[in-house]
Amino acid sequence: MxxxxxxxxxxxxxxxxxxxxxxxxxxPGQAREVTERLGSPVVVKSxxxxxxxGKAGGIKLAQDSDEAESYAREILEMNIKxxxxxxxxxxxxxxxxxxxxxxxxxxxxxxxxxxxxxxxxGVEIEEVAERKPxxxxxxxxxxxxxxxxxxxxxxxxxxxxxxxQYRSFGRTARGLYEAFTAYxxxxxxxxxxxxxxxxxxxxxxxxxxxxxxxxxRHPDLAKMRDVDAEAPAEREARQAxxxxxxxxxxxxxxxxxxxxAMATMDIIKYFGGSPANFLDIGGGAQADKVAxxxxxxxxxxxxxxxxxxxxxxITRCDEVAAGILEAFEEIRPTVPLVAxxxxxxxxxxRRMLEESTYDLMTANTLVxxxxxxxxxxx
Amino acid sequence: MRHKExxxxxxxxxxxxxxxxxxxxxxxxxxxxxxxxxxSEQMLDYGTRIVGGVTPGKGGQKACxxxxxxxxxxxxxxxxxxxxxxxxxxxxxxxPDAIVEAADAGVPLIVCITEGIPALDMVRVRxxxxxxxxxxxxxxxxxxxxxxxxxxxxxxxxxxxxGSTGVVSRSGxxxxxxxxxxxxxxxxxxxxxxxxxxPIIGTDFIDALKLFEKDSETEQVVLIGExxxxxxxxxxxxxxxxxxxxxxxxxxxxxxPPGKRMGHAGAIIQGxxxxxxxxxxxxxxxxxxxxxxxxxxxxxxxQRHG
Numbered sequence: 001m002x003x004x005x006x007x008x009x010x011x012x013x014x015x016x017x018x019x020x021x022x023x024x025x026x027x028p029g030q031a032r033e034v035t036e037r038l039g040s041p042v043v044v045k046s047x048x049x050x051x052x053x054g055k056a057g058g059i060k061l062a063q064d065s066d067e068a069e070s071y072a073r074e075i076l077e078m079n080i081k082x083x084x085x086x087x088x089x090x091x092x093x094x095x096x097x098x099x100x101x102x103x104x105x106x107x108x109x110x111x112x113x114x115x116x117x118x119x120x121x122g123v124e125i126e127e128v129a130e131r132k133p134x135x136x137x138x139x140x141x142x143x144x145x146x147x148x149x150x151x152x153x154x155x156x157x158x159x160x161x162x163x164x165q166y167r168s169f170g171r172t173a174r175g176l177y178e179a180f181t182a183y184x185x186x187x188x189x190x191x192x193x194x195x196x197x198x199x200x201x202x203x204x205x206x207x208x209x210x211x212x213x214x215x216x217r218h219p220d221l222a223k224m225r226d227v228d229a230e231a232p233a234e235r236e237a238r239q240a241x242x243x244x245x246x247x248x249x250x251x252x253x254x255x256x257x258x259x260x261a262m263a264t265m266d267i268i269k270y271f272g273g274s275p276a277n278f279l280d281i282g283g284g285a286q287a288d289k290v291a292x293x294x295x296x297x298x299x300x301x302x303x304x305x306x307x308x309x310x311x312x313x314i315t316r317c318d319e320v321a322a323g324i325l326e327a328f329e330e331i332r333p334t335v336p337l338v339a340x341x342x343x344x345x346x347x348x349x350r351r352m353l354e355e356s357t358y359d360l361m362t363a364n365t366l367v368x369x370x371x372x373x374x375x376x377x378x
Numbered sequence: 379m380r381h382k383e384x385x386x387x388x389x390x391x392x393x394x395x396x397x398x399x400x401x402x403x404x405x406x407x408x409x410x411x412x413x414x415x416x417x418s419e420q421m422l423d424y425g426t427r428i429v430g431g432v433t434p435g436k437g438g439q440k441a442c443x444x445x446x447x448x449x450x451x452x453x454x455x456x457x458x459x460x461x462x463x464x465x466x467x468x469x470x471x472x473x474p475d476a477i478v479e480a481a482d483a484g485v486p487l488i489v490c491i492t493e494g495i496p497a498l499d500m501v502r503v504r505x506x507x508x509x510x511x512x513x514x515x516x517x518x519x520x521x522x523x524x525x526x527x528x529x530x531x532x533x534x535x536x537x538x539x540x541g542s543t544g545v546v547s548r549s550g551x552x553x554x555x556x557x558x559x560x561x562x563x564x565x566x567x568x569x570x571x572x573x574x575x576x577p578i579i580g581t582d583f584i585d586a587l588k589l590f591e592k593d594s595e596t597e598q599v600v601l602i603g604e605x606x607x608x609x610x611x612x613x614x615x616x617x618x619x620x621x622x623x624x625x626x627x628x629x630x631x632x633x634x635p636p637g638k639r640m641g642h643a644g645a646i647i648q649g650x651x652x653x654x655x656x657x658x659x660x661x662x663x664x665x666x667x668x669x670x671x672x673x674x675x676x677x678x679x680x681q682r683h684g
Contacts (some may be wrong), residue, residue, distance in 0.1 A: 106497055108577045108607040108644070111504050126649040143502045184496050186577075213643060214496035216471060243641040247633070258575060258641025259549025259604055262630035266654075267671040269633045278634070280641040311551040311558070313534035314420065343558060344534060366555070367673055 006089040008206035016175035022091035031072030034090040035065040041093040044071040048083040049229040099192035104180040119159045121192035147177040184214030249274025252297035252306040273374035287326035305377040308339040317341040317349030336376035340369035396569035398528040405461040414467035424535040429459040452483040463487040470494035481512040490516035500578035514580025520550040520572035541566015544590035547602035559676040575642025583613035605631030610657035618664035
């Protein structure tokens with residue numbers, strides 16, 4: 001789950017990271033009030049969960065409260081890369097001398113939390129990794145010892161900070177790491193972390209991604225989820241315990257298991273079709289789950305055919321077939337359907353589907369099923 | 379053929395050839411839960427020797443139609459039984475504790491089926507296990523299956539048959555699909571290892587490849603990867619440097635969009651890394667054939683084999 005800039009910076013600040021004074025506004029009048037409280041100039045920043053806000057015109061420097069109000073009005077009407085702007089953050093403008101990058105991530109191959117810093121702040125870290133990888137300095141953090149003082153000093157020196165920043169950098173780095181662990185993040189990032197003209201450090205932008213599996217420990221943060229950032233179908237799927245990702249193709253897929261669901265999408269593409277979604281219905285064969293999944297798939301108007309690919313392991317194919325037929329009672333699909341059930345009791349499952357009154361093609365192999373679905377969708 | 383260096387022997391040697399066999403004496407943590415009891419019955423029916431179960435507060439009871447004694451703690455179970463492996467079916471918020479408890483009691487092989495364990499918990503658990511010397515398989519995995527010897531996990535036993543192909547995978551049903559296809563072609567398996575779909579896991583591809591390389595029964599290996607992380611790229615490097623047995627690969631998620639989690643917590647393309655294209659290129663660069671779809675895996679194994 002991604003957090004907005006204003007949410008991330010607030011959490012960082014609670015752990016001792018210096019952030020600019022600012023306030024959130026949902027209308028232009030509020031933006032004016034915040035600006036009057038802060039004093040000008042201010043930066044008006046759209047709060048959307050997508051990169052490239054600046055380039056899209058979603059971040060503006062305002063010289064006075066009139067300008068802040070009019071920029072806020074403009075930005076609050078924007079839609080950035082499909083994300084509607086509902087809030088702006090009005091921050092005191094910083095006197096920027098240099099910009100650095102500071103981030104904490106979970107490094108899968110090191111199996112550790114890693115802190116990264118770079119003198120190349122203000123641009124996406126992926127871009128730096130591509131263009132100038134030697135500019136990214138990393139330290140690996142021991143999960144039992146935590147971040148140590150010598151490590152932050154080492155980072156500060158490596159990215160070329162002056163002696164006068166060593167202590168404040170250490171404090172900021174420690175705060176960021178504490179926020180990362182306290183909230184079970186998979187990413188906590190300050191970009192840029194600026195050095196101001198008077199030598200202070202200030203987290204001008206912040207980003208945090210939380211581990212969905214750990215949200216049970218953080219009910220307050222779970223409530224911060226921005227529902228606008230999710231497609232409505234993805235939200236419904238999440239609430240129903242299904243894993244669904246909308247794609248832009250024409251063949252709806254219903255599969256049990258995430259790996260098999262991806263392999264099913266891939267084989268559709270291999271035979272010249274295009275998958276409309278990723279969908280894992282998980283274990284079991286409950287009709288209500290199948291029905292919800294089918295409803296989600298068919299709500300997508302670009303879907304021209306649906307492919308069911310079920311591997312019956314512990315779950316039996318005849319149970320899954322019963323679930324599919326029961327779901328059809330509720331949702332009467334009007335597009336061509338191809339079902340491939342394989343594994344335990346596959347003959348029985350296939351027979352049930354073939355004998356039903358629904359117009360359903362069955363297939364024995366995944367190759368056969370994918371080819372049928374591709375030609376049905378054409 | 380290019381000379382391959384044998385991989386360095388590790389101090390932690392396994393007591394069984396490829397993790398589980400007839401000598402496996404299993405403990406089930408969470409045996410009285412719905413999942414735990416159901417799969418324990420299935421494992422017993424397959425012939426796996428389950429010597430005990432653990433559920434805190436239920437010590438002294440019997441589970442699985444009176445077939446398995448239940449203990450309160452792993453340490454108590456180890457006093458009364460000669461268990462040499464443990465499987466964890468405990469819910470996510472208690473699973474890290476269960477794994478650490480088993481390692482602390484000295485269980486050498488721990489398989490964790492549980493999905494949804496917080497990643498930072500797994501960082502600590504994994505670091506602790508490395509100190510203790512226990513091997514972990516999973517979490518968020520289907521477990522292990524050595525056909526006609528032992529089933530430790532949730533894989534459907536009847537789809538597998540004994541043979542000479544080792545299978546290692548980050549996935550569940552996709553693994554079954556491949557194993558089933560192999561079996562239907564008369565291509566049996568030595569052991570099927572589900573390493574799990576989480577970002578932080580115990581046994582990884584390289585660990586599994588080492589086991590298969592060393593195992594005298596295994597003649598070739600099928601490796602089933604997916605998007606996310608760089609485990610496949612690292613496996614390709616290892617294959618190039620250390621494997622003398624042929625490896626056939628598959629990578630799921632060629633059509634997966636970036637930035638979206640595809641079911642498994644670990645299956646996500648982030649910051650341009652973890653794409654299927656990169657992984658496929660890494661395998662092909664070291665001469666590992668990559669199947670286009672699951673059924674083609676069996677074709678490739680058949681060709682190598684025949």
